[in-house]
Amino acid sequence: MKIVMLGTGAALPDPDRCQTSILVTLDSGEHYLLDCGHGATRQMMRANVSPADVKRIFLTHLHHDHIAELPFLLISAWMLNTVGAPLVVGPAGTSRFVGHLFEGGAFDVDFRARSHYRARQENTEAMRPDVREYTSGGIIHEDEDVRITAVEVDHIEPDIARCYGFRIEAEGKVVAFSGDSKPCPNLAVLARDADLLIHECTFSEEFMEHRRRSGVGTVAHTSPLELGSLAASANVKQLIATHIGHVDSLSPVLKRAAGKHLPVEQMGPHQLDAMVRDIRSRYAGPVRIAHDLMRIDI
Ligand SMILES: [Zn+2]
Numbered sequence: 001m002k003i004v005m006l007g008t009g010a011a012l013p014d015p016d017r018c019q020t021s022i023l024v025t026l027d028s029g030e031h032y033l034l035d036c037g038h039g040a041t042r043q044m045m046r047a048n049v050s051p052a053d054v055k056r057i058f059l060t061h062l063h064h065d066h067i068a069e070l071p072f073l074l075i076s077a078w079m080l081n082t083v084g085a086p087l088v089v090g091p092a093g094t095s096r097f098v099g100h101l102f103e104g105g106a107f108d109v110d111f112r113a114r115s116h117y118r119a120r121q122e123n124t125e126a127m128r129p130d131v132r133e134y135t136s137g138g139i140i141h142e143d144e145d146v147r148i149t150a151v152e153v154d155h156i157e158p159d160i161a162r163c164y165g166f167r168i169e170a171e172g173k174v175v176a177f178s179g180d181s182k183p184c185p186n187l188a189v190l191a192r193d194a195d196l197l198i199h200e201c202t203f204s205e206e207f208m209e210h211r212r213r214s215g216v217g218t219v220a221h222t223s224p225l226e227l228g229s230l231a232a233s234a235n236v237k238q239l240i241a242t243h244i245g246h247v248d249s250l251s252p253v254l255k256r257a258a259g260k261h262l263p264v265e266q267m268g269p270h271q272l273d274a275m276v277r278d279i280r281s282r283y284a285g286p287v288r289i290a291h292d293l294m295r296i297d298i
């Protein structure tokens with residue numbers, strides 16, 4: 001199976017990272033998209049995958065950096081002559097989100113204007129996704145090739161929304177993806193003995209400390225030390241840290257504009273060195289920091 005990290009960034013626009021999106025492609029050629037943050041469609045094109053061929057999309061939670069690209073991806077697939085309705089599997093709220101996108105929704109004019117043409121009329125089902133909501137953990141998708149289990153994690157206040165990570169079993173391997181989460185017991189269930197754990201690691205310890213001290217925003221994420229402990233105790237075979245929260249950015253715009261959220265004077269690539277050092281202090285297996293279009297074959 002091939003995994004391409006389409007986007008490895010977090011909630012702010014970042015010139016060097018798209019938002020979270022991971023494409024899992026089985027040896028059979030079937031694609032499974034995990035989250036659909038901004039930039040996913042273009043990154044697919046760069047990874048030599050047609051958006052028209054990506055017909056199964058799984059969402060961990062409804063923060064914009066995990067779903068913002070969904071309308072563009074589905075419209076692109078429509079225009080690239082996809083066949084059939086795409087499957088969109090997501091937590092409670094997904095039906096409402098997707099239901100307000102196309103006919104009668106935000107892109108209603110685009111839909112009506114474009115479907116005026118015969119070529120687009122031939123596959124308007126592409127704009128009527130098969131949305132399936134899951135409201136608790138458990139198996140959310142199973143076909144002859146893959147089983148995907150959602151595990152509830154701890155990220156958004158539960159009275160606002162519930163958030164999940166995914167455990168994907170295919171080709172005799174287990175790939176675990178945390179979604180976004182602070183440490184919680186279920187992450188050990190998610191990651192147990194995984195061949196590959198793709199886990200959010202949004203901030204370095206230094207950034208986490210700044211956010212705790214300043215009281216800015218939430219600390220609903222996992223620090224490098226916490227991630228190292230999890231990977232070791234869950235016995236994962238290899239680890240990829242992703243959802244990098246701009247800690248490594250040299251962008252003058254981010255440095256000027258993100259000061260309310262981040263200690264901008266401490267931003268830079270050296271933060272990634274500190275993150276790897278801290279993960280490694282607790283986990284002896286292979287560790288990599290994700291970058292956009294990183295490819296992993298397992
Ligand atoms: Zn996120």
Ligand SMILES: [Zn+2]
Pocket residue numbers: 061063155180
């Ligand atoms: Zn989030």
